[in-house]
Amino acid sequence: MAGGVTSSGVVGDSFAAVRTRLLAPSWLVLLFFMFAPMVVMLIYSFLTKEFRGGVIWSFSLGAYDQFFLDRGLFGDEPPKIEWTYITIFLRSIWQALAATVLCLLIGFPTAYFIATRPVSQRTAWLFLITVPYWVNLLIRTVSMKFLIRDNGPLNEALLAIGLIDSPLALINTDFAVQLGLFYSYLPFMVLPLYASIERYDFTLSEAAADLYASRRAVLFRVVVPSVKPGLVAGCILVFVPSLGAFLAPDLLGGAKNFMIGSLIEEQFKGNAGNWPFGAAVSMILLTIVMLVLLVMARSRTRDVGSAA
Amino acid sequence: MSDVAKALSFDQVVKDYGATRALHGLSFDIGEREFFTLLGPSGCGKTTLLRLIAGFESLTSGRIALQGEDVSTLAPAERPVNTVFQHYALFPHLSVHDNVGFGLKMLGWDDARSKRRVDDMLAMVKLSDFADRRPAQLSGGQQQRVALARAMAPEPRVLLLDEPLSALDLKLRQAMRSELKQLQQASGITFVFVTHDQEEALAMSDRIAVMAEGRVQQIGTPREIYDEPVNAFVADFIGQSNVLDVVRAGDGWSLLTSDYVLQAQGRPTGDAVRLSIRPEQLSLTVGHQTSDGWCGQVRHVSYLGSGSDIAVDIEHGPVLQVRLPAQDAVAVTVQPGDPVTVSANPGAARVLG
Ligand SMILES: Nc1ncnc2c1ncn2[C@@H]1O[C@H](COP(=O)(O)OP(=O)(O)OP(=O)(O)O)[C@@H](O)[C@H]1O
Ligand SMILES: [Mg+2]
Numbered sequence: 001m002a003g004g005v006t007s008s009g010v011v012g013d014s015f016a017a018v019r020t021r022l023l024a025p026s027w028l029v030l031l032f033f034m035f036a037p038m039v040v041m042l043i044y045s046f047l048t049k050e051f052r053g054g055v056i057w058s059f060s061l062g063a064y065d066q067f068f069l070d071r072g073l074f075g076d077e078p079p080k081i082e083w084t085y086i087t088i089f090l091r092s093i094w095q096a097l098a099a100t101v102l103c104l105l106i107g108f109p110t111a112y113f114i115a116t117r118p119v120s121q122r123t124a125w126l127f128l129i130t131v132p133y134w135v136n137l138l139i140r141t142v143s144m145k146f147l148i149r150d151n152g153p154l155n156e157a158l159l160a161i162g163l164i165d166s167p168l169a170l171i172n173t174d175f176a177v178q179l180g181l182f183y184s185y186l187p188f189m190v191l192p193l194y195a196s197i198e199r200y201d202f203t204l205s206e207a208a209a210d211l212y213a214s215r216r217a218v219l220f221r222v223v224v225p226s227v228k229p230g231l232v233a234g235c236i237l238v239f240v241p242s243l244g245a246f247l248a249p250d251l252l253g254g255a256k257n258f259m260i261g262s263l264i265e266e267q268f269k270g271n272a273g274n275w276p277f278g279a280a281v282s283m284i285l286l287t288i289v290m291l292v293l294l295v296m297a298r299s300r301t302r303d304v305g306s307a308a
Numbered sequence: 309m310s311d312v313a314k315a316l317s318f319d320q321v322v323k324d325y326g327a328t329r330a331l332h333g334l335s336f337d338i339g340e341r342e343f344f345t346l347l348g349p350s351g352c353g354k355t356t357l358l359r360l361i362a363g364f365e366s367l368t369s370g371r372i373a374l375q376g377e378d379v380s381t382l383a384p385a386e387r388p389v390n391t392v393f394q395h396y397a398l399f400p401h402l403s404v405h406d407n408v409g410f411g412l413k414m415l416g417w418d419d420a421r422s423k424r425r426v427d428d429m430l431a432m433v434k435l436s437d438f439a440d441r442r443p444a445q446l447s448g449g450q451q452q453r454v455a456l457a458r459a460m461a462p463e464p465r466v467l468l469l470d471e472p473l474s475a476l477d478l479k480l481r482q483a484m485r486s487e488l489k490q491l492q493q494a495s496g497i498t499f500v501f502v503t504h505d506q507e508e509a510l511a512m513s514d515r516i517a518v519m520a521e522g523r524v525q526q527i528g529t530p531r532e533i534y535d536e537p538v539n540a541f542v543a544d545f546i547g548q549s550n551v552l553d554v555v556r557a558g559d560g561w562s563l564l565t566s567d568y569v570l571q572a573q574g575r576p577t578g579d580a581v582r583l584s585i586r587p588e589q590l591s592l593t594v595g596h597q598t599s600d601g602w603c604g605q606v607r608h609v610s611y612l613g614s615g616s617d618i619a620v621d622i623e624h625g626p627v628l629q630v631r632l633p634a635q636d637a638v639a640v641t642v643q644p645g646d647p648v649t650v651s652a653n654p655g656a657a658r659v660l661g
Contacts, residue, residue, distance in 0.1 A: 206364055207397040209384040211411035212462065221410075225401040 038286070045279035053273045057301030063280035085263070085281070093288070094261040095174070095249075096242035099181035100189075103238045104231070106182075107189035110231075112223075114190075126194065129187055141180055148176060148252075180248030186239035196230025197223075232296055240289055260285055273288045285301035314376065315340045315466055315498035316361065321370035323356055330356045333370065334520045336501060338466075339515075340375075343492050345501045347509040348519035349545065354502040357519075358468050361500065362391050375465060385414075390459040392469040396451045398443035404430070404454050405439040411462035429457040432491065449480045456491070466498045473508065485511055506546050510534065518542050536574075538661045543584035550585045550628050550658070560655070565624035566602050570652050574659030582660045587631035589656035592618065592638045593649045601651030602628070606644050618642060620650050 045063050048056040056176045065071075070082035132140060148154050148170040155167040170176055200223065209215075224231065244279040246261030255257070260281065267278025316338040317427045323331040330353045338344045346354045359365045359490050361372060363384035372380050378385050390411065398407050408429050412422040430436045433453035441524065443451055452472060459467055472488075473481045489512050492499045503509055509516050510530040517535060518525045518541075537543035540551045554561040556579040560569040596603040604622040616639040618630045628650055632639035 044538065056339075098310075203393055203395070203397040204399060206384070207391070207393060207399070208410070209364075210362055210391045210412040211458070212385045213383065213410075214414075217414060222399060226399075228401075286561075 040239050041279045041282050041286075045276055045283050047276050049274045049276045053268075053275060054273050060276065063099075063274075063276040066277055067280055067284065086151055088258055088263055089259075089260060089284075089288075092243055095177055095181060096239050096245075098178055099185060099242040100235050102178065102182045102237045103186050103189040104235065107186055107193055107234060108231075111190050111193035114194055115200070116202075122198075122293055126191075128191055130207050133187060138182060141184070141251045144170060144180055144183060145176075145251050147237060148179070171252065172256065174253070176252035177249050177259070180241045180252040182247055184245065184248060185238040185242055188241070189234040190231040192230045192237065193227065194230075196227035196233075200226050232299070236293065236296060239292065243289065244285060313340050314338070315342065315374070316500070317373045317376075318357075319371040319373070321357070321360065321372060322368045323360060324368045330522050331360075334524055336512045336524060336527055338498060338518065341496050341498055343489065343501065343512060343514045345503060345509045345513040345516045346519060347503055347506060347516050348525075349504055349544075352517060352519045353522040354504070355470055358391070358470050358500065358502055360386075361454070361466070362389055362468055364389050367508070376575065388462075388465045390462060390464040390467055392452075392455050392459045392467065392472045394470045394474065395471065396443075396455040396463065397455055398451055398458070400443055403440050403442060404435060404446070407454055408458045408461050410458065412592050415462055418447045418488075425461055426457075432460075433457045435499055448586045449476055449484070451520060452476060452484065456488075460491070460495060460497065464497060466500060467492075469499060471502055473503070481508075488512065508548070518545060520545070536658065539578075540582060540584065543658075543660060548587050548629055550587065550590070550626070550629075552583045552585065552626065552657075553580070554583050555580050563625050564600065566622075567598055568601050568651070570657055571654070572657040572659050573655060576659045583657045584660050585652055585657050587617065587629040588615075589653045590628065590630045591651050592620070592630055592632060592636075592642070592644065593651070594642070595639060595649065596647050597649050601649040603647065603649050604628070606642050606646045606648055607641075608644050609642060615639070620648055622650065 044055055046059055046061070048058050048060040048062060066082070067085050068082055069079040070084075071077050071079050080267050111130070114122055114129075117125060146152055150167040150171065154170070155164075158164045159167065169208045170179075203222065204222050204226060205218050208218045213221065244264070245259065246265045249257055249259040249262050250265070264278050264281050264285070267273045267275060267281070314337045318334050318336055321331055321334040322329065334357070346357060348354055348594065356365065360367060363379070363382060363386075367380050370380075371378055373388065399410065402410065405426055409422050409426045412425060417425070417602075426439075427436065430439055433456055435450060435453055435457070438446060438450065438454075443454065452475070455472070469488075473484050476484060481493065485508060487514060488499075488501075501509075501512065510533075513530055514528060515529055516533050517527045518655065520541050526533060526542045528536070533546050534544065537546060537549070541551075543549035543551060552563065554563055554572075556576075557569045559569045561576075561581070562569045570583075572581075593600070602620075602622045602625060603627070604620045607619040607621045609619075610617045613634070615634050616632050616636070618632060618639070620628045620630060622628055630650060638648075
């Protein structure tokens with residue numbers, strides 16, 4: 001019906017115009033929820049701090065100065081490199097990397113297991129993976145704290161069966177933080193890996209075995225390269241939030257095992273806060289994350305580019 | 309066949325999937341350097357047998373020996389057998405060169421030797437210029453040849469091919485038939501080839517095993533299978549065949565409802581047997597002559613280019629398929645409903661076991 005089409009006005013618009021209009025809601029969401037807060041952050045990081053929280057609207061490099069340079073207790077000594085915050089960053093990166101590797105080591109076999117179940121069972125297994133995440137992260141982290149504290153069930157059980165003589169000091173250690181991060185983000189590794197492995201053509205494994213590959217070789221030379229997109233996605237989804245996590249380090253790590261997330265959180269909480277400094281730390285964290293993503297994206301496009 | 313000349317022997321091979329039995333105790337041998345085809349309709353167990361040879365499935369009972377040596381319990385990587393998969397299963401992240409070299413690398417060949425072998429293989433399948441491409445950048449026919457080169461590179465004793473041509477279009481399929489056959493003869497590797505296309509099987513094979521419902525129906529050369537089918541299934545599956553229930557009449561055989569007596573080849577057991585007659589070995593005359601053949605009406609005529617297929621409803625009897633050459637005078641003129649008489653050429657009828 002030609003009349004219907006012309007009267008609707010669709011024919012008159014170019015494809016590009018239609019596309020712009022259809023994309024508009026997404027752009028608005030991105031602008032409002034991502035771009036705007038980031039700009040606010042960026043601006044705040046260059047403002048002067050107001051005691052009791054808040055900012056004074058005058059330009060200052062103070063926040064970045066505080067992060068990188070040590071000018072002594074009264075700020076009158078020649079600047080040296082400030083290691084306090086860099087150390088926190090390095091520890092956070094290390095913790096996030098460790099969590100990513102741990103999630104990968106546990107998540108890959110899990111995802112592989114689920115993807116190789118009969119189709120009718122897979123949904124049930126995936127459901128089981130996600131069940132704990134129906135409970136608030138705070139509650140789960142607190143529960144973890146109760147489980148591993150000195151007189152918690154884990155230590156009590158180990159004592160009872162005589163495996164240890166005195167309670168293991170688990171709480172307030174790097175190990176506890178690691179456990180918390182691993183536990184918080186494991187599904188973010190399992191789900192994208194599952195999606196990739198589920199699409200993997202298992203005759204490729206048969207072909208490799210037929211061509212004299214050992215089980216190890218089948219895994220590392222064929223399966224892993226084939227599911228690389230899911231693997232990269234899973235690593236990003238675990239690494240990035242782990243890097244900025246504050247619940248696990250706060251509740252399980254104690255004061256010694258401070259991470260970036262807690263550092264930032266502290267700047268915006270209560271009267272002790274320093275907003276420009278918190279904003280500056282966030283911007284530095286964001287820069288690191290962007291660099292990591294960029295490197296990952298580079299490796300992705302290289303793969304895709306040569307395969308296309 | 310002497311023991312030395314056996315590439316593969318199957319001894320009471322049984323395979324169950326849960327409660328269903330896919331293979332019912334197969335026993336036969338495949339000779340060295342043979343182009344051996346497993347032919348049968350969908351679901352008859354061809355792929356299952358191939359996967360048992362490759363080691364992807366384990367036997368329920370029985371034994372498979374490769375050149376006299378029992379391989380029944382070996383893992384796929386321990387069997388000097390390679391497979392060309394139906395959908396090729398090329399490694400998407402590796403170049404054509406690395407795909408072909410994969411088996412050699414796993415076998416620990418050194419780089420120089422492996423490179424020479426891969427180059428030879430790519431030259432053999434005429435893909436030397438494509439060595440650096442990824443599989444996704446190749447046409448179906450090219451991928452098929454990469455799969456072939458990859459499977460032949462490690463010099464397997466036996467090459468298994470599961471419907472390797474089924475994903476190609478007709479023209480390419482026909483070209484690949486002769487190419488495959490030449491490769492097999494030049495390499496001297498035993499080929500076990502799976503297909504459900506009888507024309508393909510007849511054109512390429514040294515010997516064919518016709519399978520149905522997990523059992524081997526007949527093994528023989530293409531000519532034996534075509535000319536001397538042992539039962540109604542083989543007669544009908546290979547080419548087309550008219551199968552008739554007949555009784556002894558004087559020195560020959562006739563339908564109960566007809567006076568027409570014909571001679572048949574083969575060894576009849578008893579006074580009532582089944583005969584098989586190929587459609588191209590039947591003739592048609594217009595009108596009814598009861599003593600010269602079976603009388604009936606033309607049911608329908610299909611023109612095939614190279615000839616015509618005519619179905620004839622025999623009075624008080626079966627429907628017979630007749631194939632006439634395109635220029636045959638009767639073929640040009642008959643119409644559905646016309647009265648005709650069908651007669652068998654001398655030597656056309658065979659007694660089925
Ligand atoms: N993994 C399996 N689980 C259960 N039954 C199976 C399995 N694989 C095959 N079968 C059954 O075994 C029988 C033989 O199957 P097979 O795949 O060998 O047939 P085929 O001759 O290769 O058929 P096609 O020409 O369709 O490929 C079929 O009845 C099939 O349903
Ligand atoms: Mg099959």
